[in-house]
Amino acid sequence: EPEVTQTPSHQVTQMGQEVILRCVPISNHLYFYWYRQILGQKVEFLVSFYNNEISEKSEIFDDQFSVERPDGSNFTLKIRSTKLEDSAMYFCATNAPGTRANEQFFGPGTRLTVL
């Protein structure tokens, strides 16, 4: 069964460094999402992406964050200058038009630790 994959599974970085989290969507999917979960807190929506542009973003997704689909397969989330509070599990999700119940398919997540 096709699945969403994410790399790396765990990223440790120093505060102020840039990180890029990568996601490979299911091949025929057109809608892409990033969510994050800070330890002990809710899974929070960050951004949705369709047709090479951001569809919607939350107040968390400030100008330190960016997304792109650089090569038509990967979908990336970049954090320009990481802060301690960016430490979280980041989930990529994708779906396709007409999917049953608008189901979003999630990757296994990248655990980001900012020191």
Added chain:
Amino acid sequence: GEDVEQSLFLSVREGDSSVINCTYTDSSSTYLYWYKQEPGAGLQLLTYIFSNMDMKQDQRLTVLLNKKDKHLSLRIADTQTGDSAIYFCAVSYGNNRLAFGKGNQVVVIP
């Protein structure tokens, strides 16, 4: 914004029924979901209910929706050790963005 609340922990004996509850604030969601997360894995859609339904049965799973009280529940019958996981309630709003609860950890005791 949307708010979704869940209780955090449930332990249950193998063979018993588990019930997980969730409340939400936005009544405009078309679908309401239960996602399951096993250790080291992503969130996997377990079941869902369309907002104009009160109940949905799917094998061992029963979803109840009380729109008046904005309350969603998931009942797992004959709980098995493989059901040990974190269960997330989620509602969709806006442009198909999902709002999740904190998750409910279910531990099944053999």
